[in-house]
Amino acid sequence: MDTREDRVELFAKLADPATTPEFFARVADDVSWTVEGTHPLAGTYTSKDEFTAATFHRLTPIMRDGVRLQLTHLYVDGDPAIAEVEAASTTLDGAAFDNHYGWVCRFRSDAPSEPIVEVRTYLDSAMVAWAIDRNER
Numbered sequence: 001m002d003t004r005e006d007r008v009e010l011f012a013k014l015a016d017p018a019t020t021p022e023f024f025a026r027v028a029d030d031v032s033w034t035v036e037g038t039h040p041l042a043g044t045y046t047s048k049d050e051f052t053a054a055t056f057h058r059l060t061p062i063m064r065d066g067v068r069l070q071l072t073h074l075y076v077d078g079d080p081a082i083a084e085v086e087a088a089s090t091t092l093d094g095a096a097f098d099n100h101y102g103w104v105c106r107f108r109s110d111a112p113s114e115p116i117v118e119v120r121t122y123l124d125s126a127m128v129a130w131a132i133d134r135n136e137r
Contacts, residue, residue, distance in 0.1 A: 004076045006114070011074065011083050017066030020056070024048060028108065028115040037125035040132050062135035063089040063097060081105045092135045099127045 013023040033051040034044045041058065045051035059067050066089070073084040087099040106118040 003078075004074070007074055007076050007081050007083075008071065011069075011071040011085065014067075014069035014071070014085065015088070016068065017060070020067070024052065026113055026115055028117045031115075031117055031119065033119045033121070035121045035123070037123060037128070039125040039128040041128055042125070058132070058136075059089075062092055062131060064092060064094075065089065069101070079107045079109050081107065091131050095131070095134070097127070097131055099124050 010023060010026055013019040027048045029048050030046065031048050031051065032044070032046060033048075035042050035051075035055065041055045043054065045054060056067055068088040069085040070088050071083060071085050073082075075082040083101075083103045083105060085101045085103065087097045087101070089097040091097050100123070102122040104120045104122075105116050107114045108117045
């Protein structure tokens with residue numbers, strides 16, 4: 001399998017909460033993950049556990065069917081990849097969580113399974129803040 005095909009298969013795992021753990025199995029435990037913006041999920045996280053606790057585990061309970069991210073574009077150039085993904089989730093109050101993300105990822109190509117070791121995420125800060133404010137209990 002070539003690198004692009006591998007990355008497409010990997011990011012496709014984010015479309016279903018049942019396969020999302022398979023995506024995170026390819027994220028390094030000591031990943032550096034920065035979520036840009038001025039919203040409750042923004043910050044720099046220095047581990048996979050810290051990132052998922054602050055983001056996915058916080059968003060999942062306010063979505064009817066969990067967090068679902070659809071890959072829309074993927075740019076691959078060796079170790080780096082830029083993934084554009086769209087949220088396909090509905091909040092508890094019935095609103096579409098129509099957020100668009102840009103993930104700039106760096107893979108460690110000299111390691112088995114080529115884990116993601118660094119990510120910088122760009123997203124709609126206002127939508128995240130709005131969804132959390134209206135749905136978090």
